Amino acid sequence: MTQFTTRPEITGTFGVVTSTHWIATAVGMAILEKGGNAFDAAVATGFVLQIVICAQGPAPAGATIEHYRAEGIDLIPGNGLLATVIPGAFDGWMLMLQDHGTMSVAEALAPAIHYARHGHPMLPRVADSIAGLADFFAAEWPTSHATWLPGGQAPQAGALFKNDALADTYSRIVEASEGAPTREAGVQAARDAFYRGFVAEAIDRFCRTTEVMDGSGAKHRGVLSADDMAGYAATTEEPTWADYHGWSIAKTGPWGQGPVLLQGLKILEGIDIAAMDPNGPDFVHTVIETMKLSYADREVYYGDPSMHDVPMEALLSDAYAADRRALIGDRASLHLRPGTVPGFEDQRARTLSLLDGLGKGAVYEPTMAHLSEKRGDTVHIDVIDRWGNMVSTTPSGGWLQSSPIIPELGFCLNSRAQMFWLQPGLPTSLAPGRRPRTTLTPSLALRDGVPHLSFGTPGGDQQDQWQLVFFLRHVHFEPNLQAAIDAPLFHSTHFPASFHPRTAAPGGMLIEDRVGQATIDELRRRGHDVTVTGPWDIGRLTAASRDAQGLLRAAATPRLMQAYAAGR
Known part of the structure; x- marks a missing residue:
């Protein structure tokens, strides 16, 4: 269903590089x-x-x-x-x-x-x-x-x-x-x-x-x-994995937020995403509500696994995903709803007590420079060479x-x-030698067991949201990487931000106006607090892939006019 794209999807067999700055992409290709x-x-x-x-x-x-x-x-x-x-x-x-x-x-x-x-x-x-x-x-x-x-x-x-x-x-x-x-x-x-x-x-x-x-x-x-x-x-360490409709996706361990994408896929695996309009209200609502549930678990359970027990196996289990899936209704949730994992009840209660005292208001990771010129910029790189080696890094x-x-x-x-938090007893409490629960979250994906896709984005708490939207559209609707990246994006600001001052916007979400007024109106009717942005304001995605015949593809977002893909 490929439609008009802002740029051509780069194809070749020798190698591809895509990053969030054209000079860096040219250097990688060189x-x-x-x-x-x-x-x-x-x-x-x-x-x-x-x-x-x-x-x-x-x-x-x-x-x-x-x-x-x-x-x-x-x-x-x-x-x-x-x-x-x-x-x-x-x-x-x-x-x-x-x-x-x-x-x-x-x-x-x-x-x-x-x-x-x-x-x-x-x-x-x-x-x-x-x-x-x-x-x-x-x-x-x-x-x-x-x-x-x-x-x-x-x-x-x-x-x-x-x-x-x-x-x-x-x-x-x-x-x-x-x-x-x-x-x-x-x-x-x-x-x-x-x-x-x-x-x-x-x-x-x-x-x-x-x-x-x-x-x-x-x-x-x-x-x-x-x-x-x-x-x-x-x-070096083993990634965290989850399967989704013939794909296997590799993410960071729970010292990063990467597993929220995997939890989201486990929840969505039992929903007929392919039957939805990828720009329609059902798709947007379902993905937003799914990410609210995954990120709520991030707040309670994620942390450096070398210093704290993280129940990752339980969080990625089919039974847990089914319980979480059942919470998705027709209306937007306005509450933080982490799941309950046996043995972690006290930790859940302590975290919710802490988060209940946070301020309200949307906060963006410093890469959202279009909203504040005093913010910084994360970067992302995807590389695939002619031997099939793949790198995704943020x-x-x-x-x-x-x-x-x-x-x-x-x-x-x-x-x-x-x-880090300065309250003791949490997996993200400040402690010497502990890694912060970073938002950095590159992605690699295998298709039918074969390495196929490298993708990622700047964006702090939004990284796994934008990546999830891209991945779902690519898997179910749009094989062309550039078209999947160009499609209108959205994300939730419902859960507590990872960046100072750690505020949240219950029910809040942002969406590009290109999605269409009918979708926006229906999302508001369902209870979402919708902020509509300009047509090209959300997301910084890049992606590269290699198929079974060795054909390489690469794409980069046109947003901010600085990311580029190259290859031959």
Whole structure:
């Protein structure tokens, strides 16, 4: 049923790359052209995205509820140094390069160093964000002011922007890797330079000696130390799986929100989605209500499984899905309705008591820049090479407004600790060594047991909602990836947000006006609190696929006019 698309679906047999910035996509494709595989391309693309715009690190040893309470904090702010966990992305990229790539550190970092040293064209939204933060940076974060407003002037949209300090950092890491006896040893040397060398030392010094204003309205130092950095290493782990109509979908474990998509599919498996109009009120209502149920379980049960028991098997069971499915009625639910898992009743009660005291109002993950020019941007990458290797990855967290620039390094730290609670006894309570329940959630899918589809999106709490809508439309209605991405999108704001100030909008949802007035009117009649957006305001999806004959496909959203797919 393919209709008009904003762009052609990219097809080929050699390789495809799709990401949320055209320069990064071009870099990934160039790596494939040089003989690199999908893992090499993903690493190079990821580092470039860090320029032009995670293996998830855990909380530092000093990140205790007691310390934060003593600092006068009741809710971890969304920016500043107290919001920082151990940076994990660099080691994640290096582990991928070391174990699965073919290229050297120098080859993988060369494109990023080039754009940092010689400049990249500043995106208009980023230029607007910097201009809007100029006074705050000047007053409170002078190192960020020096980096983002060189000479005191905000960068102009489209003008070249350079970051020599970051180029120097990556160049020093490359130098540390050179001269190693093997490629793998060179990668390990780079990891050591970052986590046990000059990078860790600079981070430690900055956190110990710098006191900065954050979202709490007060100044605080960080607790991240060189010892925290030295003790961290990215790991590989088995994904969480669920089956759906001949597909098997792989997501993160419950330390991320990825299983909410799997729970949603288990619920929808017993509903005749294929019989619905993919832009009609039945489809939208059913998906929205399903995600409300899945996200309610996220709030109660998800957390770092290495430190807390998460009943994932029960949550993905057929019986549990059937019980949850029975709660979907003709009217929009206005209540948070987590399921009950035997043995977790007290945890459920504690969580609901906490959430009952939250404020109301829709909050968006910082990638929703079209709603506030002071917000940041997550990114996503999908790569498939000619050998059939697939990568789906969603790097995020180190936004320019997250944390002040460390001047010797040219980059800032992340703000993922804001996803912890300062109330004890929960799987998402702040604790040293615990990973925050991140919203980052790339996806891989097998079709009839064969790896077939890589997809994902920025968007915080919306990521698995947009991905679910895309996946359902692709499976049941629209084989063309670009057409499935282009179709009108929607999402719920019903459940508590993962980002500061952690508010919710019971019954709330957003939907693009292209869905049609009849659908919007019917959703409102069913009790949804509908906010209608512009025609191309929701979603940041990219996707790539490989069929049994080796034909590759790729697509990228036209929204925001910066994501692109390439391939041949």
